Amino acid sequence: MKSRIIFLADMQSFFASVEKAADPTIRDKPIVVAGDPERRSGVVLAACPLAKAYGVTTAEALWQAQQKCRQLVVVKPRMETYIRVSLQITRIFESFTDLVEPYSIDEQFLDVTGSAALFGDPLTIAEQIRERVRLETGIVCRIGIGENKVLAKMACDNFAKKQSQGVFWLKRSDLAETLWPLPVEKLFGVGSRMKRHFHRIGVYTIGQVAKLSPAVLTRRWGVNGEILWRTAHGLDDSPVSPRTHELQKGIGHHMTLPRDYHTAADIKVILLELCEEVCRRARSKNLMGSVVSVGCRGADFDTATGFWRQMKLFEPTHDAMTLFQAVGHLFERHWRHTPVRSIGVNLSQLIEDDTYQLSLFEDKQRQRALAAAIDGIRARYGNAAVLRAISLLDSGQARERARKIGGHYK
Ligand SMILES: [Mg+2]
Incomplete structure (x- = not known):
């Protein structure tokens, strides 16, 4: 394989940074993003560097954080906004390479092997990317560089995040001086259970793992043991694939x-609207899914009155009515007639839609042409331009939502 240049870009204190960029009055204050400030409940989802200086940590209870820092500003999470900013950052990355793979909401892999001619050497590209992210979103990003994904990931977690430059290139030829002296739990893939096991057998550093025989590791952890050994040696062939994240998680x-x-009648109107939106997005990405899940919750989000169930479809689809038939059955089978306040539909096990089974019983070509035409009209004139008549009923939300928020995010 030709030598590659892979980046792992991580957004510093992502949720907190988004909030600070949106509100200049909190820019110089210690803030956390956390559950419910009025009720002092919930956990810290993100802390800005100023809050961290007080000892506040991610995932601790909010009341504990408030004890450590009296003037702590608590901001409610706005997940839809974070997803939107994350996608905005993906777009920035995509102007440097078409190979961008979101790894989590605040971490993305980039393969910039082919970008050198246009943008320069890896360190120059990293600086350009950081500058654009900072200018366009106000967020600081740290970049780990390596010849593959595990090296880029470990370069970011163990070095780029720890140093003020915010960029680190972890080279395979230098591992003995850089990676190997680190404690074993800094090896990507080693959790607390593995760490305890390693300590029991006298292995404390990544270098010691690298020097074990792969057979010893395989005997203990099977294929994962072998991956661990390869990771310690900085070996990883997995490609940066733009689709994997989406294909796994579904739409x-x-x-x-x-x-x-x-x-049931009211709820089915909403289910159809949800199926419409899910299928519209699937079609816009040229994807079809073969597992559908549906779920709902009541108004009191603290008590679990709801369910989430899934089923496998007869064949992959991105047709709203096909999806709706399955979703309707699934919902009816599991709904206990409790009031519904929140409801969702997910289509997963996605595949590219360029291969599909022609059915003898349905005219799929026509269905596809119709859906494509409607998608085109909506893209041009808005989601409310074409609605199913059922959405005009009192229970319908599509018309109101299209007008109010013009899409799927607030
Ligand atoms: Mg981060």
Whole structure:
């Protein structure tokens, strides 16, 4: 394989940084993003560097964080905004390479092997990317560089994040001086259980793992043991694949309703709207899915009155009515007639839609042409330009939502 240049870009204190970029009045204050400030409940989802200086840590209880820092500003999470900013950052990355793979909401892999002629050497590209992210979103990003994904990931976690330059290139030829002296738990893939096991057998550093025989590791952990040994040697052939994340997670859409819905008829209107949106997005990405899941919750999000169930479809689809038939059955089978306030549909096990089974019983070509035409109209004139008549009923939300928020995010 030709030598590659891979980046792992990580957003510093992502949720907190998004909030600070949006509100200059909190820019110089210690802030956390956390559950519910009024009720002092919940955990810290993100802390800005100023809050961290007080000892506040991610995932601790909010009341504990507030004890450590009296003037702590608590901001409620706005997940839809974070997803939007994350996608905005993906777009920036995509102007440097078409090989961008979101790894989590605040970490993305980039393969910039082919970008050198246009943008320069890896360190120059990294600086350009960091500058654009900072200018366009106000967020600091740290970049680990390596010849593959595990090296880029470990370069970021163990070095780029720890140093003020924010960029680190972890080279395979230097591992003995850079990576190997680090404690074993800094090896990508080693959790707390593995760490305890390694300590029991006298292995404390990554270098010691590298020097074990792969057979010893395989005997203990099977294929994962072999991967661990390869990781310690900086070996990893996995490609940066733009689709994997999406293909695994599927395409979902979710609505919180303005009031409790009580009847199957009302709920089905919403389910159809959700299926429409999920399928529209699947089609826009040329994907079809073969597993559908549906779920709902009541108004009191603290007590578990709801469910989430999935089923395998007869064949992959991105047709709203096909999806809706499955979703409708699935919902009816599991719904206990409790009031519904929040409801979602997800389509997963996605595949590219350029291969599909022609069915003898349905005219799929026509269905596809119709869906494509409707998608085109909506893309041009807005989601409310073409609605199913059912969405005009009182229980429908599509028209109102299209007008109010013009898409799927607030
Ligand atoms: Mg981060």
